[in-house]
Amino acid sequence: MTRPAPSYSDLSQEQLAILLPELLLSGQLIDRSGMAHLISAFGREVMxxxxxxxxxxxxxxxTHRMRTTMGIDGDGVEDMFKCLQLDIGAPPQFMDFRYEITDKYHGAFVLNHCGALMDVEPMGDEYVTTMCHxxxxxxxxxxxxxxxxRARIRPIHRPPRLPADRHPHCAWTVTIEPDREELPLPPDAEEMFTRRAASVELSSVDEESTDGWIDYRGPLVDDLQFREWSHSLLVRTAEEVALQHQLLALGFLVSLRRVASGTEQVSEIYRKQLTGIAGLSADRLRAALGVGRDAEGLATVLALHxxxxxxxxxxxxxxVDGDQVRLRIPxxxxxxxxxxxxxxxTDEHFEPLQAAATAVDPHWAVAxxxxxxxxxEVTFGMGEQARKESGEVAVARFSSGATFEFSDRGRSIPITPVTSGV
Known part of the structure; x- marks a missing residue:
């Protein structure tokens, strides 16, 4: 008997609250997978x-999509910070942003912990400068x-760290001035807005729900606690974060085509990027959700990946089809x-799928x-021989994000503007 694997909407609120930080972290780690292959092929500057x-x-x-989903319709620093909290570029705790609001158009933030910096610092100051500047x-x-x-984000201090143990890792001001020239939309973003990913319709949020937050129209809070959100908002946000992965990959592809020697090299590096993050994310998702290594577990990981x-x-x-798993890609x-x-x-290149399956259990194989x-239609079966983790996954695993552990920071607490006198 064939049984469909669970979707985001089939998960409980508790499961979704655990899953969402993992999805955000997964998006951050895409670059740990892709950039290593760019450095190998072209060097640091092209990377x-x-x-x-x-x-x-x-x-x-x-960010435009997330603003719409969350009902974030303002134009101040508080609205900007809300978007950053739901951005794969700033996954909670791994990129530990601490925000401060002075007034509607002025604020600041520091990173008490920057997982990206922890990954790059051992590579030397040149790589740190490339990333942080x-x-x-x-x-x-x-x-x-x-x-x-009219917003501008400017550094107060940033790495390379002097002294070497400087903390917080960096600090930035955010200002919006009415007489300042508006920045244009980047040309690649203009083109990206024409892609189907920019306008695809995802699950709707139940505005009548009473089981938690249905939007982020309230005050900015420290440490979003996803367990306080409604089920439908969690489902929609998980889908949006998955779509962020897709959009970042498309941006990578657009740029890669400008520097690659031809379509063969483009496909090779693009596939290596996907293979690395597919395996690393599958490993973390399986552990976070506590699913087994059997067919049910593999199907769950693939469906939520x-x-x-x-x-x-x-x-x-x-x-799930008996003791096999079937995945269909139209x-x-x-x-x-x-x-x-x-x-x-394709039927000749399924390395990313194999990497994800291997992460669930080394005995799974594309049959x-x-x-x-x-x-x-891709069929997975259990084999007798264990497969080794692919080189692409091993490369991505050098990131501290591979073993990062989230902690419970309590309930959501509103951030009070520093000028309020409270």
Missing amino acids: GQVAIEEWMAASPVY DIEDPTFDATAIATNR PCFGPTQYTGVSVA RHSDAMTDGGWVTLL DAVMVDDAL
């Missing part, structure tokens, strides 16, 4: 340029202009039209991959 272009292409688009300056502004095109969803965009479906979907990750999955009714 930096691709990182700038991918984030500037994707972040204005997905060259990449951050334009990409922070690209994110900010989704809230207000952000690299293969959201299903409204990719069309990917997963089912050849016609919004993701296929956009040229997203799913285009890499078959065939075209059926204009869709690729």
